[in-house]
Amino acid sequence: MERSEFEPGQYVRHPQRPDWGLGQVQSAIGHRVTVNFEHAGKILLDTSVVMLEPTEPD
Template sequence: MNELNALLSPGMIVRHPTQPDWGEGQVQSNIDGRITVNFRDEGKVVIDGNHVELILVQAG
């Protein structure tokens, strides 16, 4: 997992780098590299932090 993903915690706002149409999402959990994010336009998604580097929009 990259360094930024390791620092993500619930409440932080992120974007998915290859899915801009999902909009911004709020981190729900970050457990063992599995990051659950509730995206405004896509809903709840579990992301493998070892393969996707999320973009931090706003710290919680």
């Protein structure tokens, strides 16, 4: 299993989708990261395409 730069529980934001709000990583395997966003729900992202920004909760 390939490690990810993200870990479950970590908070992130999607720079191209600020309207999604704060997200919390649910799972991360390699480049596949599932994030639960405040205003968009659970989204599976490919971090080789999307550069998520690590952040702290509001």
